[in-house]
Amino acid sequence: MSSSKFQPLSMFSLTLGSLLLSQSLIANELNYRDQAQLHQIAKAVSAERIGQDIQTLVNFGTRHTLSETQSPTRGIGAARRWIKAEFERISKQCGGCLEVIEVSDVISGEKRIPNPTEVVNIIAIQRGAVEPNRMVMMSGDIDSRVSDVMDFTSDSPGANDNASGVAGTLEAARVLSQYRFNGSIVYAALSGEEQGLFGGKILAAYAKKQGWQVHGVLNNDMIGNITGINGVTDNTTARIFSEGTRVTETKEQARVRRFTGGEVDSASRNLARYIDTIADRYIPNLDTMLVYRLDRFGRGGHHRPFNDAGFSAVRIMETNEHYDRQHQDLRTENGRVYGDTIDGVDFDYAAKLTALNAVSMASMAWAPAPPTAVKISGAVEASTHFTWQQSSDPTIAGYRIYWRYTSEPQWQFSRDVGKVNQAILENIVIDNYTFGVAAISQDALESPVVFPGDVGAFE
Structure with a gap:
């Protein structure tokens, strides 16, 4: 499983020309193997089913967190019962x-939830066969709102914000439940987002209490709009928001980071890079934009509570938002139409982003867990040294070291080092690059890249 000696990787001559040529060759030799099953998963996502689910959610009239819970046809209670029944139907079709x-808590005394209110999340867990406690999660928000955040009686269809995210989560469960994975996949329909991200807070606390090893939360909030208020219509791009350094970083960790780097290599950032790579390889006509920010400027979403808990989490969403279709009373003023109605949702686009989620989660759940205890050294040396913790996962075939120029957004160069727990890149000076390590399965599926130290750790 491991080697008692460092494994030197002598691949470069010492001339600058040879160095650049060698790096160019390595950049084109990432030892990537195309995965037929991931293409199949992408193709299996149905825009028609997503559209039907969005319509069903819209038909509940309002899904405001404070809305009706007893009615069988209106309000958030009816919506979450339908979502639960749908997950149960999917489970029945895959043999349980x-x-x-339900993961819930009673919230009260808050600005947007002044009176005791049960905030209920509907969760479906597809347990992995090898590491059932290792999780990757897709989430969408059940609740909706209009202009007044406390108005829980007016019609609030919330077609794009965020019936599209819930519908995508349900569809991902339909598709991925036909497969078995090594790690677990969690499908989460969260409540209370518009009132203060309470559903995410409740589930993040639950995950910690259960000891889940959450290696990625893919929060989907508005994945169906293709025409923005800026006049741009675009169904070929999407945004992935990710935080930089963890909000849970200690003063000592910040001190170390100041001298070793990692400001753009948190686990969340490398999760975003992983999803971006999946888009390039498996989702036709989709280019994802890596946005180096927790969320949109000054705004928030349901991935944030997971970031607050120390987990890696990102937000996946449309590129061009239409603010007339967000948090608006249904009305027409001076010929301008307001409201989040279903006619503003492009089902094919929602299916494309759902496929991105499904393929990303499948790849992570089939691949080994990201390496742990990754460490790097090499100050005032010609070479860079790596160590990481030996894993007991029987599916691991080896490890891959990645590196890039510090100013580059994506990994440029890589080298397989075998089934070891330490290695050396000879004549690659630590000062000039950013580095990371990924675990590779016997089927050539790989984990997200882990930046060395506490900054980049997934656990």
């Missing part, structure tokens, strides 16, 4: 492969 549960 999903654990469908």
Whole structure:
């Protein structure tokens, strides 16, 4: 499983010309193997089913967190019962492969939830066969709102914000439940987002209490709009928001980071890079934009509570938002139409982003877990040294070291080092690059890249 000696990788001559040529060759030799099953998963996502689910959610009239809970046809209570029943129906079709549960808490005394209100998340867990406690999660928000955040009686269809995210989560469960994975996949329909991100806070606390190893939360909030208020219509791009350094970083970790780097290599950032790579390889006509920010300027989403808990989490969404279709009373003023109605949702685009989620989660769940305890050294040396913790995962075939120029957004160069727990890149000076390590399965599926130290750790 491991080597008692460092494994030197002598691949470069010492001339600058040879160095650049060698790096160019390595950049084109990332040892990538195309995965037919991931293409199949992408193709299996149905725009028609997503459209039907969005319509069903819209038909509940309002899904405001404070809305009706007893009615069988209106309000958030009816919506979450339908979502739970749908997860149970999906589970029945795969022989009971999903654990469908409610994760809830009573919230009160808050600005937007002044009176005791049960905030209920509907969760479906597809347990992995090898590491059932290792999780990757897709989430969408059940609740909706109009202009007044406390108005829980007016019609609030919330077609794009965020029936599209819930519909995508349901569709991902339909597709991925037909497969078995090494790690677990969690499908989460969260409540209370518009009132203060309470559903995410509740689930993040639950995940910690259960000891889940959450290696990625893919929060989908508005994945169906293709025409922005800027006049741009675009169904070929999407944004992935990711935080930089963890908000949970200690003063000592910040001190170390100041001298070793990693400001753009948190686990969340490398999760975003992973999803971006998946888009390039498996989702036709989709280019994802890596946005180096927690969320949109001054705004928030349901991935943030998971970031606050120290987990890697990102937001996936459309590129061009239409603010007339967000948080608006249904009305027409001076010929201008307001409201988040279903006619503003492009089902094919929502399916494309759902496929991105499904393929990303499948790839992570089939691949080994990201390496742990990754360390790097090489100050005032000609070479760079790596160590990481030996894993007991039987699916691991080896490890891959990645590096890039510090100013580059994506990994440029890589080298397989075998089934070891330490290695050396000879004549690659640590000062000039950013580095990371990924685990590779016997089927050539790989984990997200882990930047060395506490900054980049997934656990």
